Amino acid sequence: MQFAESKNSRYEVPPTAGLPLYLSDLRPGSADLAAAIAQFLNVEYAQLESSGTAALVIALHALHDLAPTRHVVIVPAYTCPLVALAVAQCGLNLRICDLLPDSLSMDPIMLASLCDKNTLAILPTHLCGRISVVAPIQACARACGAWVIEDAAQALGAHVNGHSVGTDSDITIFSMAVGKGLTIYEGGILIARDATARAACAKASARLAPVRPLVECQRSMELAAYAALYRPSLLPLAYGKPLRRALQVNDWLDAAGDRFPARTVLHRPGKWRQAVGVRALKRLAAFQTSIREQALRRLPQLRAIEGVMPFEDEEGSGTWPVLSLLMPDRARRDAVLQALWGMGCGVSLPFVHALPDYTNLNEVIPAAAQEQHALPNARMLATRVLTISNSPWLDDATFASICSTLARICKQA
Template identity: 55%
Template sequence: MRRELPPTAGLPLRFSDLLPGRAPFAERMAAWLGIDEVQLECSGTAAMVVALQAMHRLRPDRHEVVVPAWTCPLVALAIHRAGLTLRLCDLAPNHFDMDAAQLAAVCGSNTLAIVPTHMAGRVADVQQALQIARTCGAYVLEDAAQALGAQQDGRSVGLLGDAGFFSLAVGKGLTLYEGGVLITRDASLREAFAKSRNDVIHPDLRMGLQRALELIGYAVAYRPSLLSWAYGAPLRKALAKGDPVAAVGDDFGPDIPLHPLGRWRQTVGARAMTRLPNFIDTTRQQATRRVEQLRHLPGVTVFDDAIGTRGVWPFLLLTLPTEAIRDAALQTLWTSGLGVSRLFIHALPDYGYLRGMLPTADLPNARDFAARSLTITNSPWLRDEEFAQIFAALGRALTS
């Protein structure tokens, strides 16, 4: 049987996690994050919709949300679903974070929120966003979808800005096969989020059942012996058709499910969460060793923790010197079953299904980052000898 590794380090579930019962997931999550309470949603995208609609209700004269031009397409769909206008900010050169000068230029009196994004578990420069937001009177909503467990200055990300949200989707560490956590330290925002939830979120038994069945499927199939069927085969089929967007799962439809997070899935999360801190420590130690090895490759940038931050490591994010070199590496690695992949295929305006939703913009750094970046799984299932194969393939691409 083919051994297939996932592109990210997800926490495997145990049979005991799935047993009936009740456990206080929201309370445990709040205590772990160091906050009084959290608001649970059915996805990180739903949490973003709820937060933005609440912010817009508090500041109805503002309609624009500023996001990095290279990020998950679901961010654009969430802003559109909230009835707001997307403003794109180009990236800093060879970095996932927003360019400071352009961020200041695109923000103004119509800016409702700035969304710094903690990409690949690395912590974004929220202080930069806060300084600009305070100048123009905007909120800062931290997109921590890929960063549950990451810290800045000794406390959880999502707490430096006005609010933040995490995703519990597959591959984000702890998963409920979709789920979201919305947090804020501001009592008025917390009240506004609760009111927004009552307006936006509606019962949907079909979606609740679907997510429960998908979570069971994840518990069964999330292992190297079965991922070739559940993940590898669809990946290789999409790549054979020349469809990298489908290969990485960026092919989202316009509808965003907005329903409550079921009690049983919350119980599953509460049980699995007891293993999450140790899992984060284990994957951090593994990532530290492998990032140091990758630094020896000429012309390769590997993104690590900035001073004062302690990120999480679902995967390693790196850029190669040119698109041609990146593509040469992926030619052998993407279908190898070793967990090498890409994160987001395009800058946001270059997704066909987002056209008409986004303004045209000159975004050279975002497009360059999309063209030169790749990811390496940080799953504990990736053995040292398999990582050595990846390292060697990258070296050959760099010297060919």
């Protein structure tokens, strides 16, 4: 499959709605970003790590320290490959749970069958900032004595019943990577509900995440470059050109950003990047209100297209970095990608495959999950899902054009 060049090489919508940084955010300074985010989320405790994946690695090590006989982590079959790699990095064993049909949520019946005395943790995901119901997952965890770690990578600022998403579970992970709302280029936040888990997470971080000056220097330069380039006029160079190069050779993994190293480097984020994050954090609530209002205005246009099913929050109020939706079938999903992916309008994929279909995860994924008949709902979803950026830089006229393309393709046999 070949993809066309962007119609307008001077304009590029990012694949997700990240909070733009101001050059004034980059002035020298020192700050405690974890404390600022704890206040933002109205929680007692937040722990800063070098990425969302690093936060997950720290959390899993901490829980395994508390329950060394438990070694199984259950994850949804459609989620970021970094989740599976993090479990493997901790020396733990994966079990893969299918999703409910046409849903981003784990199948609670299958989940119950996977839980036993060896289960350390269950990881429900609030994918693309959409809030999933986690009560059935929490019930399964309580029944077998496991912990619940909510993967809320893109949901920093989401709320359920007036509280931050994840506060009813044992641990919650947020990401501050590029495009995840607030960013320090790479960063992660971990919140834990009780004092025992908090102490274990702090102890694991002190043991596993040292100061790495060279890594921090690289991240600082990347953050400065991001602040300069994250704008529609410069994104064709920073994002669009590599994207179109990957699509020209049919490399969907590179195009979707799905190639990851086997191990995540753990280190301590420096004070300057924390100061940048604290300054930007002051604008996050207003930014999220703006893009949420934009998403709610645009959802009816997607609902009106026969055959298109946009994903919405199952409860609470999520963040809206993207509008995620299901197409009727793979052929029409791929036809939309053929027409729009790489055209600068923010149409993309969340992840290319369900977890068992990434060849680099073959040694990590259980053999039973790799069978062709296994996990049918997650695999079907992976062939039908796509995302539309909810960046404020995607104007109404361009969004209407995207909807026209979706409607035209959905009418095709």
